[in-house]
Structures are given as C-alpha cells and as structure tokens.
Amino acid sequence: MVRLNNFDLAIIGGGPAGLFLAKEAKKKGLNTIIFDREERLGGILKQCIHTGFGVEIYNKDMTGPELIEELMEEVLNLGVPYYTKSMCVGFENNKLYFYSPKGIIELSSNYYAFSLGARERARGSLFIEGSRPSGIFTAGFAQYITNILGLKIGEKIAILGSGDIGLIMARRLTLEGMKVIGVFEIMPYYGGLPRNIRQCLEDFEIPLYLSHTILKIEGEERLEKIYVSQVDENLKSVGLIKEFNVDALLFSVGLIPEIDILRKYLLINNKTLGPIVNQYFLTNIPNTFVIGNSLIIFDLVDKAMKSSLNVLDYILKKRKRDLEEVKVIQGNLIRNFVPQILIKDGEKTKIYFRVKEPIFNKEVILRENEKILSKKKFRALYPAEMSEIEIDTNLIDKNEIIIEVI
Amino acid sequence: MEGSSKKESWLEKDFDVVIGGGGIVGASIFRELSRYELNLLLVEKEEDVSSFGSTIANTGIIHGGYDPIPGTLKAILNKEGKKLWRDLAQKLNIDCEFNGVLVLAYNSEEEKILYELYDRGIKNGVNVKILKKNEIKKLEPNLKETYTLGLISEDAGTIDPFIATINIVRSSYENGGKVLLDTEILEVIREGESIILITNRGEIKTKIFVNSCGFFGKKFLKDETLIFPRRGEYLITDKNLKGLISRPIFGVPSMKGKGISITPTPHGNILLGPTSYIVKEYDTSSTLKEREEILEKVSSFIDFNFFPYIIRDFAGVRASSKTKDFIIEFEKDSNVLHVQGIDSPGLTASPAIAKLVSNLIKEKIPLVKKKNFKETLKPNINLKKLSKEEIDKLIQKEPSFGEIICRCELVSKGEILESLKIFPYPKNIDGLKRRLRVTSGRCQGSFCTIRILKILNEEWNVPFEEIKKKGKEGKIIYGEIE
Numbered sequence: 001m002v003r004l005n006n007f008d009l010a011i012i013g014g015g016p017a018g019l020f021l022a023k024e025a026k027k028k029g030l031n032t033i034i035f036d037r038e039e040r041l042g043g044i045l046k047q048c049i050h051t052g053f054g055v056e057i058y059n060k061d062m063t064g065p066e067l068i069e070e071l072m073e074e075v076l077n078l079g080v081p082y083y084t085k086s087m088c089v090g091f092e093n094n095k096l097y098f099y100s101p102k103g104i105i106e107l108s109s110n111y112y113a114f115s116l117g118a119r120e121r122a123r124g125s126l127f128i129e130g131s132r133p134s135g136i137f138t139a140g141f142a143q144y145i146t147n148i149l150g151l152k153i154g155e156k157i158a159i160l161g162s163g164d165i166g167l168i169m170a171r172r173l174t175l176e177g178m179k180v181i182g183v184f185e186i187m188p189y190y191g192g193l194p195r196n197i198r199q200c201l202e203d204f205e206i207p208l209y210l211s212h213t214i215l216k217i218e219g220e221e222r223l224e225k226i227y228v229s230q231v232d233e234n235l236k237s238v239g240l241i242k243e244f245n246v247d248a249l250l251f252s253v254g255l256i257p258e259i260d261i262l263r264k265y266l267l268i269n270n271k272t273l274g275p276i277v278n279q280y281f282l283t284n285i286p287n288t289f290v291i292g293n294s295l296i297i298f299d300l301v302d303k304a305m306k307s308s309l310n311v312l313d314y315i316l317k318k319r320k321r322d323l324e325e326v327k328v329i330q331g332n333l334i335r336n337f338v339p340q341i342l343i344k345d346g347e348k349t350k351i352y353f354r355v356k357e358p359i360f361n362k363e364v365i366l367r368e369n370e371k372i373l374s375k376k377k378f379r380a381l382y383p384a385e386m387s388e389i390e391i392d393t394n395l396i397d398k399n400e401i402i403i404e405v406i
Numbered sequence: 407m408e409g410s411s412k413k414e415s416w417l418e419k420d421f422d423v424v425i426g427g428g429g430i431v432g433a434s435i436f437r438e439l440s441r442y443e444l445n446l447l448l449v450e451k452e453e454d455v456s457s458f459g460s461t462i463a464n465t466g467i468i469h470g471g472y473d474p475i476p477g478t479l480k481a482i483l484n485k486e487g488k489k490l491w492r493d494l495a496q497k498l499n500i501d502c503e504f505n506g507v508l509v510l511a512y513n514s515e516e517e518k519i520l521y522e523l524y525d526r527g528i529k530n531g532v533n534v535k536i537l538k539k540n541e542i543k544k545l546e547p548n549l550k551e552t553y554t555l556g557l558i559s560e561d562a563g564t565i566d567p568f569i570a571t572i573n574i575v576r577s578s579y580e581n582g583g584k585v586l587l588d589t590e591i592l593e594v595i596r597e598g599e600s601i602i603l604i605t606n607r608g609e610i611k612t613k614i615f616v617n618s619c620g621f622f623g624k625k626f627l628k629d630e631t632l633i634f635p636r637r638g639e640y641l642i643t644d645k646n647l648k649g650l651i652s653r654p655i656f657g658v659p660s661m662k663g664k665g666i667s668i669t670p671t672p673h674g675n676i677l678l679g680p681t682s683y684i685v686k687e688y689d690t691s692s693t694l695k696e697r698e699e700i701l702e703k704v705s706s707f708i709d710f711n712f713f714p715y716i717i718r719d720f721a722g723v724r725a726s727s728k729t730k731d732f733i734i735e736f737e738k739d740s741n742v743l744h745v746q747g748i749d750s751p752g753l754t755a756s757p758a759i760a761k762l763v764s765n766l767i768k769e770k771i772p773l774v775k776k777k778n779f780k781e782t783l784k785p786n787i788n789l790k791k792l793s794k795e796e797i798d799k800l801i802q803k804e805p806s807f808g809e810i811i812c813r814c815e816l817v818s819k820g821e822i823l824e825s826l827k828i829f830p831y832p833k834n835i836d837g838l839k840r841r842l843r844v845t846s847g848r849c850q851g852s853f854c855t856i857r858i859l860k861i862l863n864e865e866w867n868v869p870f871e872e873i874k875k876k877g878k879e880g881k882i883i884y885g886e887i888e
Contacts, residue, residue: 125714
C-alpha cells in the first residue's frame with residue numbers, strides 16, 4: 001500500500017481544469033498532487049486535435065494536445081507530483097483510495113478537488129426501437145478511435161444529436177474519407193456552437209436535419225439501417241419515415257458530469273446533474289470541491305480552467321462556510337447554473353448559466369422578490385453557450401435570489 | 407481444440423451422448439452427465455456458450471414454485487431445481503441472492519388469485535407465506551402502499567444466468583466433457599440404436615442425442631407446431647438504485663404468465679420486465695410500445711421515475727409449449743431425447759431437468775459414476791470480492807490487477823487477461839461482458855470497449871477488424887485509416 005499524506009490540495013483528474021488548478025495552486029505555495037486514471041495526463045483534450053483552445057488564457061488558438069503540452073510543461077517545471085493509471089475507487093474517513101499498478105494508494109490531504117470530466121449519454125438514455133448491433137458509438141468514443149488510434153469506425157455514418165463533439169466528428173470523419181450522411185437533431189435548433197455548425201457542417205456540405213430523430217435501428221450483428229422521422233413541436237414523429245443505409249451511428253446527445261465516486265455523499269443538482277456547490281465550488285462534503293465538467297458541462301475549455309481558480313480563492317483567503325447562505329433559484333428560460341448556493345461573505349462572484357432555448361435581445365437578471373440585483377443584456381444566446389452574470393453578495397438581503405430571462 | 411475448423415481426432419469416435427445447445431438447459435445436462443464415464447459432447451451453433459436465446463434474456467429468478475400447476479413437470483422440477491441451485495451456486499462461484507420473491511395483490515379479486523397461489527404452493531410442497539400490509543411495508547418500505555395483501559416465497563432468489571451457464575460448462579469440461587462451438591445441427595438421422603447428426607462441420611455419430619437446442623430445436627420434434635415463440639422485453643437500470651427494493655416484486659399472474667416484475671439482480675442493477683407476447687418469428691428487437699408498457703406496469707408497484715437510470719433495453723424469445731408443460735422425453739423407438747418448451751421456470755428447473763434427463767438415459771445405456779468427479783471450480787480473481795489488503799498484495803505480484811479497464815464495473819486488466827485463459831474462452835466483447843460485466847455499466851462500453859479491443863489485439867495477435875462485439879459480422883473497427 002502506498003500511503004501519501006500531508007498534502008494541501010489533491011486534484012483527482014488531470015484534464016485541463018485539474019492541471020490548471022494544480023499549476024496555480026503550486027505557484028501560490030500549496031503542496032499539491034495530481035491523480036489521473038489514464039496513462040497520460042491531459043484528459044479529453046488529448047483526442048481533441050481541432051483548434052479552438054487556449055484563446056482566453058494563453059491568447060492563442062491551439063489544438064487540444066498543444067494546450068495540454070503547454071500546461072503540462074508548466075506543471076512539471078513547478079514540480080507538482082502526479083500519479084497516472086490511478087483510479088479513484090473509494091472515499092472513506094476523509095481518505096481517498098486508488099487502484100494503480102503500483103498497488104493501492106491511500107491519500108490524505110487537507111483539500112480535495114475532483115475534476116473527473118464528463119460521461120457521454122449513451123443509447124440507453126434514449127428510446128430507440130430495434131436491434132442492438134455493433135457500430136453504435138458515442139461521439140467521443142469515436143473521436144478516440146479515429147484520432148488516437150487512427151482506426152476506421154465505418155464507411156457510411158449517421159450522427160444523432162448536434163452537440164459540439166458530434167459536429168466536430170462529422171468534419172473529422174469526412175476529412176478521413178468516410179461518408180457522413182447527415183446530422184439528425186430532434187430539437188428545432190442545433191445543440192452545438194454556431195461556429196461549429198459553419199465550420200464542420202456547412203463547409204463540408206453535410207446535411208443538418210433539425211426536428212428529426214432516429215426511430216429504429218436495424219442490423220443483427222453490425223448496424224445496417226436507420227429509420228429517421230421528422231418530429232412535431234411535441235417531439236413526436238409526424239409519420240414520414242426515411243430510411244438510410246449506414247454501418248455506423250454516432251450519438252452526440254449530451255454529456256453528464258462524472259461524479260460517481262462521490263455519489264453516495266454528494267447532494268446533486270437535478271438540472272446540472274453535478275453537485276450542488278457554493279461560489280467557491282465547495283460541495284456539501286467538507287473541504288471537497290468539484291470543478292470542470294464534473295461540476296457542470298462547460299462550453300469552452302478555457303472557462304472550465306479559469307473558473308477552477310474559485311477553489312484557490314477559498315483556500316488561500318481562508319474563507320468560512322459557516323456564514324449566512326443564499327439559495328439561487330431557477331427562473332424563466334434558465335436551463336441550469338452553478339453555483340446554487342452563495343455564501344454571504346461580502347465578495348463579488350459569478351453565476352454560470354445556460355438558457356433553455358435560443359433567446360434574442362433579452363436580459364438575464366438576478367433578483368430578490370422584485371428588486372433586481374444584477375442584469376446583463378444578450379443580443380443572441382444559444383442553449384449550447386454558457387454565459388455568466390456577476391453578483392455582489394453585499395447586495396443580497398433575503399435568503400433566496402432568482403435567476404431568469406426577461 | 408474447441409471451435410477450430412479442422413476436424414479433431416476425437417470427433418472421429420462415436421459419442422455416447424451428444425447434447426445440443428449451450429444454454430442453461432444444455433449446460434446443466436452436460437454437467438450432470440459428466441459425472442459418468444461417458445464419451446460426452448456439447449454442440450453449440452454460436453461461437454460461445456451462454457450467448458443466445460432465453461439464457462441471455464431472462465429475469466434470473468430462482469422461482470419459489472408456487473405458480474406451476476401441481477403434478478406437472480414444471481411444479482416438480484421447479485421445487486427440486488430451487489434446492490439444487492443453492493448448492494450449485496456455492497460450488498461453482500455463481501453470483502446469487504436468496505432474499506425471497508414477493509407477489510402483491512391490489513384488490514379482492516387479486517387477493518383471491520393470491521390465495522390460489524398459496525394453495526398451489528402448499529400442494530407443490532414449497533415455502534409460501536401470506537403477508538399482511540404492515541409486513542410487506544417492513545420488507546419493502548419503498549413500494550406504493552396500495553397493495554392489500556402479499557405472498558412471499560422466502561427461499562426463492564436470483565442468480566446471474568450468464569455466469570451460471572459459463573461456469574457449469576467449465577465444470578463439465580474440467581470433468582472430461584467436450585465442447586464443439588460454431589457447429590449447427592442441421593439434421594438428425596435416426597439409425598436404430600444410433601444417431602447421425604448432420605452439422606455444418608460434418609457428421610457426428612452418437613448413441614443418444616439430447617435436443618436441448620432451445621427454440622431452434624423444435625424442428626427435430628415429430629410435431630414442431632407444439633412449440634411457439636413468446637417474446638419478452640426488459641429494461642435494465644444502472645447500479646445507483648441498489649437498495650431501492652430487496653427482492654423481485656410481482657403482481658398476481660395472468661393468462662400471459664407471471665407478468666412484469668421489478669427484480670434486483672445480484673450485481674445491484676434493477677431489471678424491469680418482461681412483457682409477454684406470442685409472436686410469429688424469432689425477433690429480439692425492442693419496441694417503444696413494450697417499453698412504455700413496462701414502465702406503466704412498474705409504476706403501479708412503486709412511485710419512482712426509473713427513466714433516467716435505464717441503461718439498456720433488450721428482448722428475448724422463449725420457446726413455449728402448447729402442452730403448457732416442459733417436454734422431456736425420448737422419442738418413441740429412437741434415442742433422441744427432447745428437452746423442449748423450457749420456458750419459465752426453466753432456469754430454476756435446469757439442474758433438476760438435468761437429473762431427470764440422466765435418469766431417462768440410464769434406462770437406455772449404463773451410467774457408471776466417475777471416481778474423481780470434481781464438484782467445485784477454482785474461483786476466478788474478482789476484485790469486488792477482495793479486501794484492500796488482498797487487492798494490494800495481488801497488484802504487487804501482478805500489476806495488471808491495478809489497471810482498471812472498465813470504470814463502471816471496476817474490472818481490471820488482470821481479470822480480463824485471466825478470463826481469456828479460462829475455458830470456455832470468451833470469443834468477443836459480449837463474451838467478456840457476460841463473464842466479467844465489462845461494458846455492462848452506465849456508460850455501456852463507451853470508455854472500456856476500445857481499451858478491451860487493445861488488449862485483445864495484443865493478446866490474440868489479430869487486427870482490430872477481426873475482433874467482434876458479437877457473431878461473425880459484429881466487428882467494431884473497419885481497419886486502419888489510410
């Protein structure tokens with residue numbers, strides 16, 4: 001058994017959010033350590049070989065692996081110790097346990113920050129009729145096979161869901177010589193970022209079928225055919241069914257924060273499906289933070305990285321949690337948000353949120369009863385985009401505030 | 407040796423008994439007969455045992471035995487099989503849980519049926535008990551309290567039917583039985599005292615042929631219209647609902663059978679189903695209609711939204727018999743022994759069916775007990791059953807046990823490597839899934855499938871495109887990107 005003690009901050013999950021927090025924590029003098037279950041640090045960015053990363057933090061547009069390389073170099077130069085191939089399997093008596101090829105690791109640290117990333121929604125979370133053949137992939141899984149292993153997932157491919165990973169994969173697979181017959185989205189609007197619609201679909205003439213879904217899957221051992229239908233405003237099939245012969249189907253139908261290891265202890269928010277946290281991303285478990293996509297699904301990696309610094313703010317300024325707490329309540333057209341709790345410590349902070357449907361020329365406000373505490377105007381805001389609104393906790397009188405679109 | 411395409415020398419010899427079908431029934435018969443000095447062969451049309459038919463799509467319940475009509479084979483073999491499973495599960499390291507099975511009535515009409523079940527249970531000589539409302543509440547506090555009366559069969563339970571079949575075949579093999587996979591029996595030629603089986607891989611000669619080929623064995627019956635297919639669909643949840651209920655919950659049975667249940671599996675998932683529909687063809691695709699039917703029925707038992715927890719749906723086809731009972735008998739004037747129409751409680755009855763079959767065979771050929779029959783199996787390494795200290799020791803000896811491949815089910819590379827070396831060998835991803843539960847968790851393989859492919863690519867030394875999810879066409883990868 002490997003026993004590791006006396007750390008200030010242990011970071012579980014060495015993706016972009018975890019690495020960035022580790023770097024900044026070490027710089028501020030915290031005795032920090034990183035754990036990751038994979039062979040190499042970097043998380044999902046290792047397979048994201050497209051650009052669009054690092055613009056906010058490094059002021060340059062990098063690919064996922066480039067950003068990770070840069071970040072890794074900084075972390076290693078600072079001498080932050082790390083354990084890879086180490087899978088967190090238990091949390092007992094304020095100690096963490098990992099399985100690793102070196103044996104079981106027992107870790108105790110003053111603070112824990114979990115940045116475990118997200119899971120992809122799989123076929124089981126939707127209802128599609130038919131058989132259960134091979135050839136059905138989640139988009140991120142297909143991305144790993146394509147970009148890391150250099151292997152082909154099929155010849156003729158359909159994509160269900162217009163989330164960003166699906167859009168990026170539509171382009172990738174096309175560039176690698178596979179035929180993407182279309183992206184099917186059940187909602188009347190797309191789920192990914194507008195720039196990805198342009199750069200990944202339109203530029204390659206890949207059809208986007210809005211208000212369409214896959215009703216049935218056929219093929220006994222390998223996928224052979226899908227049945228697609230247009231849907232009405234209640235998302236029910238309108239009857240007209242098109243058949244497409246495909247040998248692979250990608251699901252890009254959303255991500256779910258990964259926090260299974262803490263599920264027994266955490267209070268979960270049923271909108272983000274991540275933990276309920278305060279403005280420092282502190283959970284109901286003492287001294288335990290959750291950051292990055294395991295807190296809420298971020299739209300941009302830079303945002304997930306930057307926001308992780310809230311943790312440092314709490315630790316370094318020795319903030320107290322036993323102050324008065326304010327609940328943030330979900331109002332009109334808001335899909336989800338963090339934090340759900342604000343400690344009234346007199347500091348300014350931010351609420352990260354997403355809207356339920358596209359909004360144009362509207363305001364997002366924070367109010368208590370009729371008193372508006374903060375507002376922000378948006379010319380256009382899409383459900384895929386995460387936005388933020390500032391709040392000064394000094395302004396709050398009541399123990400509840402509402403976030404909503406007006 | 408097994409599964410290879412060239413003809414083995416042992417195939418040239420005549421067999422004493424050939425068993426058709428590597429499902430739970432065939433496997434159980436195989437093991438029972440491997441107690442005797444016999445030249446014994448199990449033939450399976452698929453690439454693996456425990457990979458087809460009702461064996462891979464059932465509720466996994468070891469039934470109480472209150473349901474079958476007294477005096478039928480179903481009643482007798484259910485009672486006996488239930489007893490045998492307890493011992494078998496222990497000897498062969500089969501995951502099981504014996505917390506009883508609960509049947510609930512919701513009105514006076516259903517109470518009448520419940521009392522009928524009770525009377526049948528008494529006649530069948532099995533453990534049954536009537537429960538009042540408060541007793542039910544104590545046992546299952548999370549159910550809707552609209553029930554009026556309950557019946558419990560306390561010694562009933564659940565097992566893992568995949569592991570059961572696989573380990574039973576392994577035990578038979580270690581006791582000298584032979585296995586031929588990828589071999590479909592096309593025709594059975596009766597030649598007086600002996601039988602020739604025509605297969606896709608040549609002829610096999612045997613004294614006795616046991617037709618436990620499931621639904622596709624009906625063609626060897628004199629009257630194949632006796633058997634008809636009945637479809638059942640299931641939903642399965644992730645393990646986050648462990649503890650919601652502690653035992654299978656049923657409503658009262660109807661014309662269609664025992665009905666839709668909520669069943670906790672020994673692994674901590676919850677199974678919802680099955681539906682029951684007589685169909686024309688063998689069809690295991692799932693339907694929206696039946697899924698809605700399941701969720702609706704289940705909502706009468708419990709006020710809980712299962713939807714976000716469902717990770718998979720599946721359907722299976724059971725072979726039902728018009729006789730409403732199992733068919734277990736020798737053909738008149740031939741050595742073909744039919745074991746057909748094994749629908750519910752087939753899994754429960756399997757070890758008892760095997761004993762009955764061996765008794766029937768005894769009347770045809772002498773059965774001499776082996777002196778050194780091995781009852782038990784060496785347990786596989788399973789991290790979930792070890793303490794931290796034991797796991798740590800194991801990893802120090804073999805680091806691959808510290809490398810987690812399937813994060814939902816916490817399965818290590820070491821366990822996968824070990825499984826590849828244990829007969830009956832897994833042939834594909836689904837084979838590993840039934841042995842180790844890899845890919846069967848919440849992410850349904852989106853994390854581990856590719857990691858398993860990499861292991862198989864190295865261990866088997868075959869290109870990715872030759873590694874299948876299932877079957878011959880079920881490849882996952884189409885080769886390298888040029």
